[in-house]
Amino acid sequence: MPSKVAVDRLLGNAALWGVAAATVAFAVLTLWAALSLPQFSGQFVAKDDAVYLTTGNFEGRVTGLSNPQVLLFTPEAADFVPEPDTLPSYADYDRFVSRQAVLNRMAQGDFIRVWIDGAPVHDLRRQPRTISDLTPHFWSPMVTGLIVFFIGGWVWAMRPRELVTRLLFFNAFGLMISALSMAVYGARPLAVEPHLFLSLMVLNHAGAALFGTSILALLMIYPRQLTSGNWALAMLFSVVPIVVADQMRLLGSPGGTYLVNGVHTLGILGLIAAQAVATRHDPRGRAALVWLGVSVALGTVAWMTVVTLYALSGDLTAMPEAYAFLSFLVIYLGLAFAVSRFRLFEAGDWAFRILFFALAAVLFIALDAALVYVAHLGQSPAMTVAMLLIAFGYLPLRDGLWRRLVRGKAMDDEARFAAALDIVHAPATERADRWANLLHGLFEPLRVEAIPGDVTQATIAGEGVDLRVPSFVPGQSLRLSEPRLGRGLFGPTQERQVRQLWSLIDSGVAGLEAYERGAKAERRKVAQDLHDDVGARLLSGLMVADDRTRPILQSALADIRTLSSAMLAEAAPLDHVLADVRAEAAGRLEAAGIALDWEPLDSTAVIDHAQQKALVSGVREIVSNIIRHSGAAQVVVAVRLDKGLTLTIADDGKGFDVNLTEGNGLPGLRVRFSAAGGHADISSGTGVCVTLHLPVTERILSGMDAYG
Structure with a gap:
């Protein structure tokens, strides 16, 4: 059995093909109806309360029309008004329809004789109407209606089960039938058969009413649901009593539907305001409302401007309603963008x-x-x-x-470069935190989360709620959610800004790492030379040195090894370091007549340069204090590896007050070990006991690490 997703996809594809076929069918039907209207070899134009005939370069005021079908007909400007429902009363409207019947009967003949004031009589021959004869008054509403219908059907086909997309499709259908019917009668060359004309007017008014009620119904449930779906459907079907009232002439005038449309417009603006309040904590809903609000504002203002200008001119009947459909197209595109969440x-x-x-x-x-x-x-x-x-x-x-x-907080080039350099030159362990802090300061997201998976550049996700950006942690990326403290969405500007920042930082880190690799290779070469050449010479000298020179050479050899390790910035074997320190301390204590009890250590642990430096310098300082101040006869050193290195050095001397340590280097000892990640504790009773602790690492050594 196919899954629900597969069924929805199948239904959506079928619906889309059906919408496309219906769009083509409506286009063909509208063109057929428009091209079927009778046309003659001249054009009648109403202006200044009179009717004029234009043929080529000639223009004259018409005083009468005649042919075998109608002996004599005196045309009036109202006969050629684009929108008959703008006439002031139903009596004027009925008179217009009856005169359309006369003009239509006259148009069935082969010619029309036109009587011109102060000019010869003109005979206009009937001729086929072609597509090239159709004016913008026809194409504007027709194209608008078909575009709207197809877009509405497309959005509905993507999510056919949702009420909001169905309402959008009803809205598109209403606008289309209103536009197509008006395209036929509004661009008539002379007259429309009365029954067809009345049917087209019903479709025009019904479509306009459906357009308004469907927008109201949609705004009642989208972007946020303000009421139940049943109330939205009730609003949608309120189009029925509106159409009935219009046909029963209960709206006061032929243009009573304009008043209904005005009420709908006020309702739309009110619901937009209500949705603005409801979506104040919903960035996606607010963004959808922005599409709709801006389009409604522009479309309404544009249409009201046209109406106002024609009203001020004193001739509202001359207003071409075809222009209104361009405003409706703007409104509908915003509506479609909002519903499709484009x-x-x-x-x-x-x-x-x-x-x-x-x-x-x-x-x-x-x-x-x-x-x-x-x-x-x-x-x-x-x-x-x-x-x-x-x-x-x-x-x-x-x-x-x-x-x-x-x-907002878009950074200029100088600030962006400074922020990138700060992260590039930060320690590698701090780059991730500094990068996250920079992003947080720029966009104020509610959440910054590390998620699995690498990304190479910033990418918008979740309709702008999230922005996924690269991270310095391998195998991870960062997800920034709900910028501006949850009041906004990420857009192309923020995406582009992060991409530029990451490109700067990534290039800087790559350049710095390349420099460090070159410097490390050079340091390794120098360290190797120190170890192999200078160290070998010192070792040879140590073999033939006397008792006074041997401690000096041993100390120099230990310093060479420490320096080599420091230049490589690599760890050294702990047992080798302790052996060197033990040998140096033993020589110095023996020369001072002090016995040393220090068991050697066999370990695979390693110690980095900073810890090695702290250990060597610390033991030297302690031995110097014992020789100078303690009066001890013996020193005992205990070494223990348990969650790090613990080295305890105790003497049997006279001790001292540990609170009076100025001048003996012990405060500096504590500072040095603290900087290396460890600590130093000093106590005094019968003699002095110093405990040194450093973190160490168990790992396998290679290359210069395993110096001997």
């Missing part, structure tokens, strides 16, 4: 870009109009002044707001 992490950046450009356009138009109508400047000077004011006033302000509100 690149939510870029919503904020795009919102500011769109709003900034829209505000610039509005300011430019307002300034230009004010300079022309208030300051009485000419059009060219007014446009120039408006452009200068926008360029030197608004644009700098826009850039400042962009840097402050959108770019």
